[in-house]
Amino acid sequence: MTPDATEDVMTFADLGLRPELLKALSTLGYEEPTPIQREAIGPLIEGRDLLGQAATGTGKTAAFALPILQRMPEGGGNGDPFALVLVPTRELAVQVSEAVHRYGRELGTRVLPIYGGQPIGRQLRELQRGVDVVVATPGRALDHIGRKTLRLEGLRIVVLDEADEMLDMGFADDIEAILQETPQERQTVLFSATMPPRINSIARQHLTDPVRIQIERETAAPGEAPRVRQVAYVVPRAHKPTALGRVLDVEAPEAAIVFCRTREEVDQLTETMNGRGYRAEALHGGMGQEQRDRVMGRLRSGTADLLVATDVAARGLDIEQLTHVVNYNVPSAPETYVHRIGRVGRAGREGVAITLAEPREHRMLKTIERVTKTRITVEKVPTVADLRARRLELTRSALEESMLEDDLEQFRVVVETLADEFDLMEIAMAAVKLAHEASGAAADEEEIPDVPLRPEREGRGGRREQGPAREERRGRGPSEGMTRVFIGAGRTGGVRPQDLVGAIANESSLSGRDIGAIEIADRFSLVEVPNHAVEDVISSLRQTTIKGKRVTVRRERFNSR
Template sequence: MKSDHTEPSTAPSVHGFSPGFAALGLEGSLLATLDTLGYEEPTPIQRESIPPLLAGRDLLGQAATGTGKTASFALPMLQRLAHGAKQRPAALILVPTRELAIQVGEAMQRYGKELRISVLAVYGGQAIGPQLYALKRGVDVVVATPGRALDHIRRNTLQLKHVQMVVLDEADEMLDMGFADDLEAILTQTPPERQTALFSATMPPRIASIAHRHLKNPVEIKIAKELVKAGAAPRVLQTAYVVNRPYKVAALIRVLDLAAPKSALVFCRTRLEVDELTAGLAGRDYRAEAIHGGMSQPQRDRVMTAFKSGQTQILVATDVAARGLDIPSVSHVVNYDLPSSPEVYVHRIGRTGRAGREGEAITIVEPREHRLLRNIEQLTKAKIVVAQVPSVADLRTKRIERTLTSIRELLAAGDVEHFRSVVTVLAKDFELVDVAAAAVKLAHQAQGGDAEEQEIPSVQARVPDYSRPDYARPGMRRPSPMSGGEMSRGVRPREGQGRPSARPTGGRTPNSARIYIGAGRAAGIRPGDLVGAIANEAKLGSAQIGGVEIEERFSLVEVPESMARDVIEALGRTRIKGQKVAVRLFRD
């Protein structure tokens, strides 16, 4: 059975929920969660995948990264598990990289919040102790990279005999990274009657071979890439900034601070992101407004009037809300989230650079999405420059330049006669240069030039380097991981990277220590909360803070060993998320 791409529904909503999602067979609690999260309509892969997966069918799906695959398997998985047997774990999701494991795990937590389904992400480079503890207590869904999943299988800490559903996400990337034997070994540990879904951006013969062996009469879905004519993208300066997910908001604000857009249109995937980002921008004194499908027509009209008149500097919108709007040409278009297809990208950035005017397109990209930029470049024949997020020093330099420009313009206008008498009085007691410097300082402060800023960790896009002899090339035969003896870790790159880890086994950076903090996801703790607390209280630069692991009831943060005691003492004196928490040195 094959399915074609169908257009989104435009029918009226059902009981206040998105008509698209309500029509797919999802139950009320999931629909309510999607509505709360601001999902306005399903993407093509979600529309085609959710019904057969809810029906218990195996599925073979071909769609590019960024098209909404996670929700297409997560939502039916959660609904089926909520009404199935409680033997654990009941589902296994295999992904190629640690970044994707974290992302899928977080998405499952968000979607399944009302269903009380527990999710654990396990991956290499993370302390194994917390994973062992969580697995012993029992979890419903395990999201894992192949290497760490096999570690646990060999330790007998992960048993898959009760698994009802298995998902292989980005299967082609897992094979490219040399995990073919691992996948076979893992799948042999699962019950033959399980439901299996395989998603891949491409469908080479080796993927088809895995599907033939492990999927039963699967529904086949292919979401074709939408063709974009060469040169269709407008001639605008296109720049992408690669940053880890917890720093996306900070990175966007930093970029906007330097760009100083006259008018900008920022695109997000969901209504929730639109509202959160608008609030964040308003907190930085930007004149920002939101527009999305959850707003009434009078609200939308008011927002659009303010934006067109220049009263609003930044308009934050979903693609759905921006359709059909008469939005004038803007100086900047920002992709806070990469769109699901190159065609949508071209449509978005077409809002700037009109009628011969200059325009800029800015994209905030997570490391694993780097490939999507190259796909867009190939299809549009337009160069996207990948740049580092500006540093605090860059921002300070730019602020000084703006202060200097403002003073030059004021002097050129000549409207300073009224203040000459003030300078004359001050010159009796101070040097003229010092008087001018004090005036510049006041002007600089008035423009927010002395505001405190935190460094945003720089990220290098991870692109596999197949020229390295120690990288497992696609199709390279590796020792069978279940044949006994230690796995060949010298051959496999660190999961999610194109080269072996510089860390010793166990995942710790040399000369570092882990701090145990007695609060986790259950208390609403996020990585940014811990990084901010440590940076503010212990005066550590964010670049000195290593890996952050958030578990259900505790968290671990990696810091330089020489500063661990200072960090523990500083955090012990403060509150995190409004509460006092236990803080101590963590021993593996």
Template sequence: MVETMATETESGFAKLGLDSRLVERLTGLGYEEPTPIQREAIPPLIEGHDLIGRAATGTGKTAAFSLPILHSLARSTARTKPTSLILVPTRELAMQVAESVAKYGQPLGVRVLPIYGGAPMDQQIRALDRGIDVVVATPGRALDHMRRTTLKLDAVTVVVLDEADEMLDMGFAEDIEAILSATPTERQTALFSATMAPRIKAIAVKHLKNATEIHVTRDPVPAGELPKVRQTAYVVQRQYKLAALGRVLDAEAPAAALIFCKTRSEVDELTEALAGRGYRPEALHGGMAQDARDRVMRLFRAGQANLLVATDVAARGLDVEHLTHVVNFSLPLGIENYVHRIGRVGRAGREGVAITVAEPREQGALRAIERHTGQRIEYGQVPTAATLREKRLERTKVAIRETVAAGELDAFRAMFGSLVGELDPTDVALAALKLAHRARGGDIDDGPDIPVVTAPPRGERSPRDLPPPRRGAFRGPGPRLARIFISAGREAGIMPRDLVGAIANEAGLPGREIHSIEITERFSLVDVPEDAAEHVIESLNGVRLRGRRVSARRDRQG
């Protein structure tokens, strides 16, 4: 493989060799300069080379592989079958990538279709029958269509594996092999992954030919302008977590916040509680129908909902530009997941905020995060009722000033004159302020103050001086395991990849954290870390495996 490193090269999309219509479209969309991975990936992909791109979320990799595909389509004449296949791990990412491809390719009339589980199969079949240029698919649904012969890959010239490490963690290795084997051997293949684990390298060696390898993390910015994420933890006893979150949100007043929970039931309960505090929250988790998930994302992206309460799996692949805050109402199962969560804010030089509401027993996990990232997590004090009252009054003052500055008050002069004719003018103004303050939620009863939990002293060493934890875990060496009983086995056609995929997709537990698997005729047993067991059980209950709804519990013999 030929390896190149991203460096500052010629600027401007026009100098990358792209079709002029694409360059004009990008200019119209406001894109001026390519990111490092776009500068390095687009030219070799246009030339037809295979490519491996190591890139994190937010580096612009979607455009890096989409634009060369569109450039190739701009030069083709007969377009009757799909010529490009993009494989992604989740339905949300499939929709997001398909939307981007359609947006960039609008002047070319490119036909793009996302296919994923949870959406009606017949609608996807009709779209495929009408003719599609680019298919963006999750591996499982792509295989379903291949078995029905509704997705034909014999004309495919380009295959992209996006978020390859995530797909493998979710148990899609065999599906990917089957799909790649069904495409022409002379195709062009591009693989994008945040990590380059041995499994990824094995796929690259088997399916890519003399690939160019690029490693890019983030678009470099001048010193002093680096993306910032202010990380703060509020440590409270478990029974005060919801009240603490409400107060912190009231104090922060986020324009758009993504709040992470561990389970579907926690998402639903927290969404209901936040709505009771006057917020406009929406829930997002795997138990929702696809049309409901689509509606939620439309509301959030349009700013009609300011809080999105989600599980890790449901939020995977989401990229919302106006996001200002990420909140960990529940800490994730691994440090990498924490890093991935907070990486959604603080981009392009903007300051983002990452908030964690933790229990005292989770302070060790916070220390592990600090060691892993080399960054401090500041411990904050939950705002008191008095502090919140002051903040709300200040916001009302700001709103009044802005309203006066905006003008258009003449329609109310007659009313004001009538009132001051019978009441004291000061009382009239105070009553108006009271109504405005109440309309903004300023009269919420916050109840008694929340007991303070004092964080233990950290000493003088910086996080960089501390020994790093074991990769991917908060717990120490040799994690305790729990055995989970799942009510389906060989008679239902269950295979290890079904169990790994279900646990990774529904519970968000990476495949590397799943230990031994035993499949009997009528049930299966899976070993998972003890601290993830209850979450896995709740996530799997009611899920369908091979068309059968299963139940999960702790193994009574384990």
């Protein structure tokens, strides 16, 4: 090695961080900054505004958290927050809050996560005592600002984390209202995995001469396999559960996330996969925070190996041992696909992104390929013969490991006794059969039809539009399994579909994708929600504001029109 061979290796100490932060990073085992941290920490410490494009898993939380802690006054502030971090979901609020707390432990930094679904009394008490960093979802932050319990006079830094996700969830107006309440001389930081025009619009309006950073996903060197292997299987809807089980049996992931569209689909698929022998856990908006924490604890400890989740519930989760991401349905937007597959293939590790596509979803799959500039290989679903071969291979590997590592001497007498009557090969085959059956390999004799992708036909069998873009349906009853909720605010109050989606997704246990048709009249709105979530939605909306006002919320009465 030449004397200057290590000159290009940057450490956290090279970034000028204070000793307390370096000690915390060393304790956590962080040795050198990631690319986004190398590029962002210096300008942020200098007080520059920043617009950063980086996917989940690139280390962007530390990229903004460390400069916040570096710039914080000695001994903390005067009780008002020094920094406000806005995030799209409650899970990400908790995760970012925990990270800031770990980094700032030596400084005694007071961090508070604020999100819907948590008792507001505790939040009020902590805010009254004084905090240094608030990590909040937009709706709950705006609620506290309206109550005068979140004081922003002393605010110096605002971070918009996963800004594209917040816009997709309908929080544009909330973000705008929050930024209007912050001091003019604040430092503003915006991170986003994708850069749609709306993000650039926010940056032009609210960032001053920002440093622009774009961290591309790590690509393989010429001749090397890509870090994330992307593959799709074409499967008729009725055969999807079987196909998923078969693909996972062949892939044998260390840990995997399967993304579904609805909570009902999550629950059904979790039950199916558990019946297939997987240690599967469900994660969706219908679960309380304590229940979600238990699920994530099981996954991180290795007592569960498969997480079946909705997008909103899984946003912001960082699972170290994750090897596979599965799209149980083709995502409705390329940006969603980018966010999902960004969870694997990190830090030089290989990952696999699997998509189960119905024959009619050809167009969306091609759109994702075009936008992401990556090739998604379409493969045939493993056959029954493929699955049997794979299971026999696993049995062979288990036997080989046993012969190399286990003490088998105690079983010699059994083999010698049987050898008096049977051939040794027959004895070995019988032992392998028993070992194979004892492995719990389920019989799977159903062949899945081999079908090609075909273009979608407009107007027939097409996918229902999601979120705010869904079509208003007038004069018809609610969809099957759905109930309409009456909300006493409409067109004359400036209410738009995204306002309703954002309020429900932020304050209740539902995600934007769980919400059905939306009808907005002049003085009221009707929103379809799943039957099981009606009371949760009504209770949550009664405790918040829509367009800054408290409104009547109840089940629809059929004569309300």
